[in-house]
Amino acid sequence: MTVVRSPTRVPSPRRREILDAAATLFAARGFHGVSIEEIGGAVGISGPALYRHFSGKESLLSEMLLDISERLRTSAVERATRAADGEQALDALLAGQIDFALDHPALITVHDRELGNVPEPARRRIRRLQRLYVEEWVTVLTELYPDAPPPRLRAATHAIFGLLNSTPHSAGELPRDAMAALLHRMARAALADLVNDH
Amino acid sequence: MTVVRSPTRVPSPRRREILDAAATLFAARGFHGVSIEEIGGAVGISGPALYRHFSGKESLLSEMLLDISERLRTSAVERATRAADGEQALDALLAGQIDFALDHPALITVHDRELGNVPEPARRRIRRLQRLYVEEWVTVLTELYPDAPPPRLRAATHAIFGLLNSTPHSAGELPRDAMAALLHRMARAALADLVNDH
DNA sequence: CTCGGATGTTAGTCATCATTAACCGATTCG
DNA sequence: CGAATCGGTTAATGATGACTAACATCCGAG
Numbered sequence: 001m002t003v004v005r006s007p008t009r010v011p012s013p014r015r016r017e018i019l020d021a022a023a024t025l026f027a028a029r030g031f032h033g034v035s036i037e038e039i040g041g042a043v044g045i046s047g048p049a050l051y052r053h054f055s056g057k058e059s060l061l062s063e064m065l066l067d068i069s070e071r072l073r074t075s076a077v078e079r080a081t082r083a084a085d086g087e088q089a090l091d092a093l094l095a096g097q098i099d100f101a102l103d104h105p106a107l108i109t110v111h112d113r114e115l116g117n118v119p120e121p122a123r124r125r126i127r128r129l130q131r132l133y134v135e136e137w138v139t140v141l142t143e144l145y146p147d148a149p150p151p152r153l154r155a156a157t158h159a160i161f162g163l164l165n166s167t168p169h170s171a172g173e174l175p176r177d178a179m180a181a182l183l184h185r186m187a188r189a190a191l192a193d194l195v196n197d198h
Numbered sequence: 199m200t201v202v203r204s205p206t207r208v209p210s211p212r213r214r215e216i217l218d219a220a221a222t223l224f225a226a227r228g229f230h231g232v233s234i235e236e237i238g239g240a241v242g243i244s245g246p247a248l249y250r251h252f253s254g255k256e257s258l259l260s261e262m263l264l265d266i267s268e269r270l271r272t273s274a275v276e277r278a279t280r281a282a283d284g285e286q287a288l289d290a291l292l293a294g295q296i297d298f299a300l301d302h303p304a305l306i307t308v309h310d311r312e313l314g315n316v317p318e319p320a321r322r323r324i325r326r327l328q329r330l331y332v333e334e335w336v337t338v339l340t341e342l343y344p345d346a347p348p349p350r351l352r353a354a355t356h357a358i359f360g361l362l363n364s365t366p367h368s369a370g371e372l373p374r375d376a377m378a379a380l381l382h383r384m385a386r387a388a389l390a391d392l393v394n395d396h
Numbered sequence: 397c398t399c400g401g402a403t404g405t406t407a408g409t410c411a412t413c414a415t416t417a418a419c420c421g422a423t424t425c426g
Numbered sequence: 427c428g429a430a431t432c433g434g435t436t437a438a439t440g441a442t443g444a445c446t447a448a449c450a451t452c453c454g455a456g
Contacts, residue, residue, distance in 0.1 A: 014433085029314045032230035035413060045434070048415075052433050057414065112367070113311055116227045151371045152380065158368035159361045159384055166360030169310070173353040182350065186357055189391035190384040212403085233443060243404070246445070250403050255444070 027109040031117045062122035069129035076136045086143040105168040225307040229315045260320035267327035284341040303366040
């Protein structure tokens with residue numbers, strides 16, 4: 001039996017390969033600090049061949065950020081709805097973000113660094129997805145801490161993202177499992193503090 | 199009586215002005231995404247006039263990061279030595295980093311984003327200062343949690359930096375004082391968790 | 397008053413870089 | 427067998443941008 005072709009075009013492995021290489025380079029020196037030639041070179045082809053896969057450098061970045069934002073958000077929605085209660089939902093969100101940050105440090109880096117270089121049609125969509133992702137967290141947190149005002153929960157969510165996304169800076173300090181456990185516990189403890197007044 | 203001229207040249211206000219404007223621009227679109235012309239324009243002069251104050255664009259960036267790293271580190275050393283005990287030292291470090299992050303979000307952003315674009319002589323010095331800053335935190339934490347191995351404390355320190363440096367992302371969610379208090383408490387709670395096993 | 401330094405200006409120069417053009421081999425499919 | 431599509435190549439092209447040159451102005455000191 002043959003595989004059913006989904007309506008979205010089958011993703012060529014080259015595309016993904018290019019996106020991965022570009023993410024690493026962008027994370028190291030920024031979008032404008034990397035040339036098309038370099039990105040091509042990183043995957044064994046040279047320069048203008050990229051235009052067979054992307055319509056331009058900015059499209060490449062747009063697609064990269066769009067993909068990241070989508071993956072984060074849909075993963076969050078899935079995990080949160082699967083959870084039995086608020087506590088489990090929070091743990092699931094934490095685990096998802098931690099896994100992503102540990103598995104794809106370059107994507108995390110690019111994700112919160114390069115939005116300012118995305119051209120306008122795509123930028124709005126990315127921002128929208130990022131906002132939805134944050135609101136997913138805020139919804140879960142609201143269930144756990146009903147007395148905390150939403151702006152406080154939003155600020156706390158961003159703080160937790162910062163904590164979890166520190167992995168690119170502390171790479172190699174601890175084995176992966178220990179790092180995941182440490183981040184999970186620290187984030188949990190930081191959030192537990194929200195239960196208090198003010 | 200005339201003021202004694204210190205050996206380091208008196209800092210012209212223009213230099214500082216340029217550094218501030220450049221920091222804001224770099225934070226928004228990255229080092230290579232901003233032109234000399236733009237930086238000049240932001241302070242009312244135009245383009246090549248910058249070369250009267252800096253020997254080049256990269257020197258400008260080097261000096262910016264060097265200055266930030268130095269300020270963070272010396273402030274940390276001062277605060278830590280002034281403190282009576284470990285608890286107070288930690289609170290002082292937290293307060294210092296939080297103030298800096300709230301007062302200079304652009305500098306914070308540039309500081310951990312653009313090291314990869316600093317040319318080699320300066321890069322080493324900046325890394326050194328950053329390392330010393332981290333070790334200052336690790337020293338204080340070691341006093342509080344003598345059983346935790348240093349890599350764990352270093353990872354935790356980076357995580358706390360990420361948490362505190364989230365302010366550029368949550369700008370405007372809360373008034374400054376509330377934000378400072380929230381971050382301080384969350385960081386404290388996250389670190390208190392380190393006292394536990396493993 | 398005038399000399400010199402500090403600070404600007406505008407007009408090059410030279411590299412780099414994104415993008416396009418023109419061309420080519422392979423694979424698929426009719 | 428073609429013919430087309432896919433994915434590459436190398437050689438323009440055109441902008442942009444960092445940096446330099448040449449020249450002006452202001453101002454303080456001798």
